[in-house]
Amino acid sequence: MKRLVVLTGAGMSAESGFATFRDSGGLWENYDVMEVASPEGWVRDKGLVNQFYNERRVQLRDSVPNGGHLALAQLEERFEVHIVTQNVDDLHERAGSSRVLHLHGELTKVESCSNSALVYDIGYRQVGLEERAEDGGQLRPHIVWFGEAVPAIEEAVNICLTADIFVIIGTSLAVYPAASLTEYVKAGAPIYLVDPHKPKINHDLDYHFINKRATAGIQELISLLV
Ligand code: APR
Numbered sequence: 001m002k003r004l005v006v007l008t009g010a011g012m013s014a015e016s017g018f019a020t021f022r023d024s025g026g027l028w029e030n031y032d033v034m035e036v037a038s039p040e041g042w043v044r045d046k047g048l049v050n051q052f053y054n055e056r057r058v059q060l061r062d063s064v065p066n067g068g069h070l071a072l073a074q075l076e077e078r079f080e081v082h083i084v085t086q087n088v089d090d091l092h093e094r095a096g097s098s099r100v101l102h103l104h105g106e107l108t109k110v111e112s113c114s115n116s117a118l119v120y121d122i123g124y125r126q127v128g129l130e131e132r133a134e135d136g137g138q139l140r141p142h143i144v145w146f147g148e149a150v151p152a153i154e155e156a157v158n159i160c161l162t163a164d165i166f167v168i169i170g171t172s173l174a175v176y177p178a179a180s181l182t183e184y185v186k187a188g189a190p191i192y193l194v195d196p197h198k199p200k201i202n203h204d205l206d207y208h209f210i211n212k213r214a215t216a217g218i219q220e221l222i223s224l225l226v
Contacts, residue, residue: 011170112137
């Protein structure tokens, strides 16, 4: 089976009702990113940050995978599909995708502030600031904040290196190191990009542009691939 590697971003979940970050009306228009998504913001106001992620978790609980998530899961019948996502939602998994790597963490998990290896699955529940990990550390969202290292990047690079076909869906490619993953696709592997807007890419990338939203764009992609 050919290896189909799919890099997804916020646009993948837009049709499930999730605002993207940088589009007009996006999340970073309504929130100060450095207040709710940085280690400094957490130190400044843990209550605000905790509330932000508690709200996101409720929203996720009430959302469902869209046709694009479902179609990518079904592609496993024909390809060895590896999804590398910048999204912190679990909609790829709920759609049935079996190989999903989260670059920026997961909303349904928390970790100890004093040991990031202590990670707990909490589902969609609200977390209180008084809650502690087994080592006594305060629980924080299991989210990679701005300025923090991306622990999964090495695994993601290795996945991208082995792609026979590479697909990019719904990301502005504005955030590094995730955006640099496109540089690891081997020469000759076709690249498809599904997005209603062409992202700015600051290196040469030869790709087939599918100028559509995720659900419709993935259908077009499938018609080209199979
Ligand atoms: N289908 C496909 N793509 C869409 C759709 C849709 N229905 N709606 C919007 N898009 C596209 C936009 O055109 C844009 O290119 O999705 C992209 C969203 O870009 P961003 O908002 O920048 O989201 P993303 O690239 O995932 O952000 C990367 O930044 O804020 C951090 O950690 C956060 O993982 C996130 C990272």
